[in-house]
Amino acid sequence: MTPLDRLKAAIDILKKNMEGLTNQLIGKRIRYDSPNYVSDILGGSKPISKLFLKKMKVEYSINTEWILTGKGEMFVQDTSHDSQVMETPALYGKRQGQVSWVGVPIFDVPVVAIFNHKSLPIGYVTIPRFQDCVFGIQASGDDMLPDISNGDYILCKETSINEIINGGSYLIVTHQGNEIVRTVRVHKTNSEYISLIPANQSKPSARLARSVIHRIYKIKGVIKSY
Numbered sequence: 001m002t003p004l005d006r007l008k009a010a011i012d013i014l015k016k017n018m019e020g021l022t023n024q025l026i027g028k029r030i031r032y033d034s035p036n037y038v039s040d041i042l043g044g045s046k047p048i049s050k051l052f053l054k055k056m057k058v059e060y061s062i063n064t065e066w067i068l069t070g071k072g073e074m075f076v077q078d079t080s081h082d083s084q085v086m087e088t089p090a091l092y093g094k095r096q097g098q099v100s101w102v103g104v105p106i107f108d109v110p111v112v113a114i115f116n117h118k119s120l121p122i123g124y125v126t127i128p129r130f131q132d133c134v135f136g137i138q139a140s141g142d143d144m145l146p147d148i149s150n151g152d153y154i155l156c157k158e159t160s161i162n163e164i165i166n167g168g169s170y171l172i173v174t175h176q177g178n179e180i181v182r183t184v185r186v187h188k189t190n191s192e193y194i195s196l197i198p199a200n201q202s203k204p205s206a207r208l209a210r211s212v213i214h215r216i217y218k219i220k221g222v223i224k225s226y
Helices: 003-017 023-029 037-042 050-060 064-069 111-115
Strands: 085-087 090-092 104-107 123-125 135-138 153-159 168-174 179-186 193-197 206-209 213-223
Touching: 003 023, 003 037, 003 050, 003 064, 023 037, 023 050, 050 064, 111 135, 111 168, 153 168
Parallel strands: 104 135
Antiparallel strands: 085 090, 104 123, 135 153, 153 213, 168 179, 168 213, 179 193, 193 206
16 A cells, blocks of 8 residues: 555545544644645645644544554554644644644745755744744845845745635745745736736736646745844
8 A cells, every 4th residue: 555545544434433524624624725635635636745644643643654654553542742743844733623833933945945854943933813824934036125125034824826816925836946926916818827926116027837836825924134
């Protein structure tokens, strides 16, 4: 069995033992905004991340080691020692929906270094309105002046290309590892593209194919560097 096969088996057992449980409810319980997040993982279109597995362990007692390697039991007996689940880029809390939040982790490295777990946070932002943000990262360049200056920190909430708010500010990471901060709009004539609009009016707008987008984050806040 592959890790995906084992994950499907564990979730099937959860559904048999918890009446009315759906992929959408599982995703909502472990704090993913996209209603299709769990279904996308089970369908193979999203990878099984370590963060996802740790959330599943805290909330549903699914044994991460068993999912990854097949060793041990499918379910762990007690996850009380995991009252804080820590993994770049986010921290999550106790079971039964009791979240022990320590703040949004802030990094001074490229986003790809966060994905690869090669950096630790330099600090945390503990403002409650940003609890759904997965990380803060330093912006570079002047494309989003005056809203976002070079060196400012942007607080990012993970979302999907199908959930973008027209005219919102986003951090986009492409499959090639490029990081783009722009105002995003639905392309007027081609649904396979989005329009990228800089706040700095001296910079040109551009379009980007949806197919090259690896991850996309809604920018919920800006911490000014001055």
